[in-house]
Amino acid sequence: MNEKEIMQRCIELAAMGLGRVLSNPLVGCVILKDGKVIGEGFHKEYGKEHAEINAINSVKNKNDLFGSTMFVTLEPCSHYGKTPPCIESIIKSKIKEVIIASKDPNPIVNGKGISKLLENNIEVKVGILEDEYRFVNRRYFTFIEKKRPYIILKWAQSVDGFITEPSGKKWFTSNNSKMLVHKWRAEEMAILVGSKTVENDNPYLTVRLIKGNNPIRIIITNHILQTDLNVFDSSSKTIVVTQNINVFNYYSNLSSFINSNKEVVYFDKSTLLLKELLSLLYERKIISIIVEGGLYTLERFLELDLYDECRIFITNKEFKNGIKAPAVRVKNLNYFKVGNDTLLTMYNF
Numbered sequence: 001m002n003e004k005e006i007m008q009r010c011i012e013l014a015a016m017g018l019g020r021v022l023s024n025p026l027v028g029c030v031i032l033k034d035g036k037v038i039g040e041g042f043h044k045e046y047g048k049e050h051a052e053i054n055a056i057n058s059v060k061n062k063n064d065l066f067g068s069t070m071f072v073t074l075e076p077c078s079h080y081g082k083t084p085p086c087i088e089s090i091i092k093s094k095i096k097e098v099i100i101a102s103k104d105p106n107p108i109v110n111g112k113g114i115s116k117l118l119e120n121n122i123e124v125k126v127g128i129l130e131d132e133y134r135f136v137n138r139r140y141f142t143f144i145e146k147k148r149p150y151i152i153l154k155w156a157q158s159v160d161g162f163i164t165e166p167s168g169k170k171w172f173t174s175n176n177s178k179m180l181v182h183k184w185r186a187e188e189m190a191i192l193v194g195s196k197t198v199e200n201d202n203p204y205l206t207v208r209l210i211k212g213n214n215p216i217r218i219i220i221t222n223h224i225l226q227t228d229l230n231v232f233d234s235s236s237k238t239i240v241v242t243q244n245i246n247v248f249n250y251y252s253n254l255s256s257f258i259n260s261n262k263e264v265v266y267f268d269k270s271t272l273l274l275k276e277l278l279s280l281l282y283e284r285k286i287i288s289i290i291v292e293g294g295l296y297t298l299e300r301f302l303e304l305d306l307y308d309e310c311r312i313f314i315t316n317k318e319f320k321n322g323i324k325a326p327a328v329r330v331k332n333l334n335y336f337k338v339g340n341d342t343l344l345t346m347y348n349f
Contacts, residue, residue, distance in 0.1 A: 006030050006071045007129045013042040014073045015136050019187040022046040023285040025140040029055035033068040052086040065093040073133045075104040078113040087116045097123040101133040105144045139288045148278040150288040156313035162322035173313045176339030179209045186212025190289040194297035195221035204230045224250050240264040298326045312344040
């Protein structure tokens with residue numbers, strides 16, 4: 001195998017951590033000795049061993065590490081966090097060369113890991129399949145470089161461009177599409193909707209059709225929502241965001257509402273709500289959000305150009321009237337078939 005083929009395997013391994021490592025980056029690692037793979041690993045869970053350590057631990061004969069080459073998607077860390085720095089184990093293992101897809105833009109790491117390797121006479125090469133890796137790990141790079149979560153906008157529409165049937169029904173896609181949406185929820189740290197979606201649909205906004213972690217639920221509202229709605233159940237944390245001080249005071253004084261599973265956040269009306277909210281989520285290390293509606297909320301993100309990706313289901317149904325779907329500039333467009341539906345994916349970068 002050549003270097004690109006090995007790094008491609010690292011990228012495939014890295015992607016396996018999606019939805020499991022929270023605010024940490026997706027990282028994959030392969031170790032080679034005499035042209036043969038002797039170990040591989042990926043970052044499997046937040047707070048647990050990083051990809052490099054899992055790869056080193058997978059090598060059956062630790063003597064084989066001496067003089068080996070490590071391929072890893074992201075610059076190894078050189079600082080103490082939830083786990084000790086990976087650099088120490090790499091140096092101790094007597095690995096002779098480390099080939100990296102991308103430097104880590106996080107100021108805590110940026111270049112320090114590479115410098116430490118070089119100081120210990122370990123050869124370093126950087127930039128193999130960097131663009132391919134940045135795409136797979138785009139949540140992390142967006143979070144670090146733009147200082148906000150990676151934002152996915154998602155909606156479904158009829159073939160003639162309406163997001164609701166004339167009857168008012170909103171979900172009209174196939175079961176395959178529903179299952180895919182639940183998979184997406186498990187991959188992101190938070191899910192955001194407006195108050196009309198909560199009141200009209202009474203959604204849970206959780207992961208139910210597949211196995212996975214529930215995202216944090218974020219509800220934007222300027223009026224009081226009934227606390228027996230499904231989004232306020234105990235299955236996941238819910239954050240109510242408002243610019244109405246009366247709404248904030250109501251929930252703050254409701255002893256049955258304010259607990260570790262529920263929270264209300266107030267932003268003054270003089271502030272730009274979405275930008276203030278994204279700054280708050282950045283401070284809380286929420287690396288990605290999926291916005292599922294409604295129309296008003298989706299259009300606010302689009303108007304401010306605050307999105308990285310749009311995922312749009314198009315059914316083969318024609319409604320002729322109803323509520324028009326959001327308008328979005330078409331760029332970097334991909335088509336996929338999902339059951340009887342067509343999925344359009346657009347990237348805003």
